[in-house]
Amino acid sequence: xxxxxxxxxxxxxxxxxxxxxxxxxxxxxxxxxxxxxxxxxxxxxxxxxxxxxxxxxxxxxxxxxxxxxxxxxxxxxxxxxxxxxxxxxxxxxxxxxxxxxxxxxxxxxxxxxxxxxxxxxxxxxxxxxxxxxxxxxxxxxxxxxxxxxxxxxxxxxxxxxxxxxxxxxxxxxxxxxxxxxxxxxxxxxxxxxxxxxxxxxxxxxxxxxxxxxxxxxxxxxxxxxxxxxxxxxxxxxxxxxxxxxxxxxxxxxxxxxxxxxxxxxxxxxxxxxxxxxxxxxxxxxxxxxxxxxxxxxxxxxxx
Amino acid sequence: xxxxxxxxxxxxxxxxxxxxxxxxxxxxxxxxxxxxxxxxxxxxxxxxxxxxxxxxxxxxxxxxxxxxxxxxxxxxxxxxxxxxxxxxxxxxxxxxxxxxxxxxxxxxxxxxxxxxxxxxxxxxxxxxxxxxxxxxxxxxxxxxxxxxxxxxxxxxxxxxxxxxxxxxxxxxxxxxxxxxxxxxxxxxxxxxxxxxxxxxxxxxxxxxxxxxxxxxxxxxxxxxxxxxxxxxxxxx
Numbered sequence: 001x002x003x004x005x006x007x008x009x010x011x012x013x014x015x016x017x018x019x020x021x022x023x024x025x026x027x028x029x030x031x032x033x034x035x036x037x038x039x040x041x042x043x044x045x046x047x048x049x050x051x052x053x054x055x056x057x058x059x060x061x062x063x064x065x066x067x068x069x070x071x072x073x074x075x076x077x078x079x080x081x082x083x084x085x086x087x088x089x090x091x092x093x094x095x096x097x098x099x100x101x102x103x104x105x106x107x108x109x110x111x112x113x114x115x116x117x118x119x120x121x122x123x124x125x126x127x128x129x130x131x132x133x134x135x136x137x138x139x140x141x142x143x144x145x146x147x148x149x150x151x152x153x154x155x156x157x158x159x160x161x162x163x164x165x166x167x168x169x170x171x172x173x174x175x176x177x178x179x180x181x182x183x184x185x186x187x188x189x190x191x192x193x194x195x196x197x198x199x200x201x202x203x204x205x206x207x208x209x210x211x212x213x214x215x216x217x218x219x220x221x222x223x224x225x226x227x228x229x230x231x232x233x234x235x236x237x238x239x240x241x242x243x244x245x246x247x248x249x250x251x252x253x254x255x256x257x258x259x260x261x262x263x264x265x266x267x268x269x270x271x272x273x274x275x276x277x278x279x280x281x282x283x284x285x286x287x288x289x290x291x292x293x294x295x296x297x298x299x300x301x302x303x
Numbered sequence: 304x305x306x307x308x309x310x311x312x313x314x315x316x317x318x319x320x321x322x323x324x325x326x327x328x329x330x331x332x333x334x335x336x337x338x339x340x341x342x343x344x345x346x347x348x349x350x351x352x353x354x355x356x357x358x359x360x361x362x363x364x365x366x367x368x369x370x371x372x373x374x375x376x377x378x379x380x381x382x383x384x385x386x387x388x389x390x391x392x393x394x395x396x397x398x399x400x401x402x403x404x405x406x407x408x409x410x411x412x413x414x415x416x417x418x419x420x421x422x423x424x425x426x427x428x429x430x431x432x433x434x435x436x437x438x439x440x441x442x443x444x445x446x447x448x449x450x451x452x453x454x455x456x457x458x459x460x461x462x463x464x465x466x467x468x469x470x471x472x473x474x475x476x477x478x479x480x481x482x483x484x485x486x487x488x489x490x491x492x493x494x495x496x497x498x499x500x501x502x503x504x505x506x507x508x509x510x511x512x513x514x515x516x517x518x519x520x521x522x523x524x525x526x527x528x529x530x531x532x533x534x535x536x537x538x539x
Contacts, residue, residue: 070393070530082384086382088313089313144388
């Protein structure tokens with residue numbers, strides 16, 4: 001079990017502040033690093049991976065600083081965004097070389113295992129320069145995983161992958177997360193993060209805008225009404241009953257059901273069954289319709 | 304051979320750039336053969352071919368192509384990351400790369416210089432040129448390896464050193480010779496096999512000490528720079 005910790009980390013380039021006083025702790029499991037383009041995600045990842053010194057603050061893995069400390073790579077794997085690989089090597093040669101540089105006792109077996117994990121066994125004896133983007137990406141992941149690192153950092157890992165490869169990679173990251181590895185991947189594609197992880201670290205303009213499970217983050221945004229889609233045996237009568245409830249700030253009647261705006265998530269979800277029961281209405285469907293990561297993210301950006 | 308040296312060598316010989324290494328030594332040995340075949344007096348062609356072409360062009364340019372090729376091109380295309388994300392002491396990475404760079408540069412320049420020396424005078428002179436070329440290859444390689452970590456344009460800066468500092472200033476401003484690897488190489492060769500062909504202008508002690516400073520100092524500095532290797536904070 002490894003813990004990645006950033007304490008009051010800032011990084012500036014000349015006058016430009018790229019990362020501003022960020023503190024975060026990554027626990028085992030899969031975490032998504034989310035933010036619009038230019039928010040500072042790559043800078044944070046590079047500092048975690050020991051390829052950038054923080055201008056202020058400390059970045060540690062299991063208490064050890066990552067900057068100027070190559071020994072951390074025993075516990076860390078990095079899949080950088082830049083997809084350059086030694087194209088003149090075959091996938092097997094590349095991953096075996098990674099295993100040898102990690103000084104593993106049986107590099108060939110470790111390489112075979114890593115290539116198997118990313119489903120590259122069939123193409124392992126082809127030169128990497130002949131690979132498609134997705135295959136290169138998987139080969140790089142195999143290279144980063146060959147020593148089974150406790151911490152795996154991936155910068156935009158799904159770029160260039162087709163849907164099947166994407167699914168497979170998500171599945172792999174899930175498995176690694178479940179096994180207790182600490183996985184952090186950056187992405188600006190919300191769907192990817194939503195499918196892969198409930199835990200997010202959201203960076204906006206160099207600052208940590210939110211941290212934790214995005215559904216919980218949404219519930220903490222009490223200044224924004226929560227939107228629910230409700231279907232019942234009698235929508236119109238339910239609307240009349242709901243409008244009298246204190247936690248409800250608006251109800252719209254639509255052809256497919258009701259859209260209810262609630263100012264307090266907890267009070268509303270507790271009140272709804274009571275109100276429906278009292279009015280003798282059967283609830284058929286209740287869906288929080290703005291709990292998607294996308295709406296959480298857009299609320300954070302607007303804030 | 305270490306894995307880093309293996310990848311470096313494969314990368315070097317796998318690129319078309321390695322073909323650039325062929326014409327210069329061939330030209331050097333070819334010219335010497337031609338002069339020898341036509342019975343031209345070595346005192347007439349020796350200095351022009353050995354110093355003008357061998358020490359001033361073949362040795363530094365070969366070292367530049369190889370020295371920047373082993374590290375600069377990996378930094379340039381980003382593949383260096385795969386080597387840096389391993390728990391290897393940065394010293395081992397630089398030494399492996401220096402070994403490959405200096406080894407290849409030494410072979411490529413020392414062999415034709417040996418042939419040229421034998422044709423110009425005798426085997427002893429040929430060996431003197433080869434030994435001096437090996438010393439020069441190590442010093443140049445360390446310098447160009449370091450340049451690959453100091454600047455994004457190591458080839459350009461290397462050419463400025465070879466052409467402007469050593470080639471131009473070295474000829475007219477005598478003080479610059481103290482910082483010219485070419486002059487150390489000439490001095491060392493001239494001391495091992497004194498002839499009228501080589502114009503040794505630098506004191507041997509200076510040549511040896513300064514070659515060592517270039518080689519060792521450059522390597523230590525390169526190790527330190529590689530330890531602080533930063534990835535550009537690209538926006539994403």
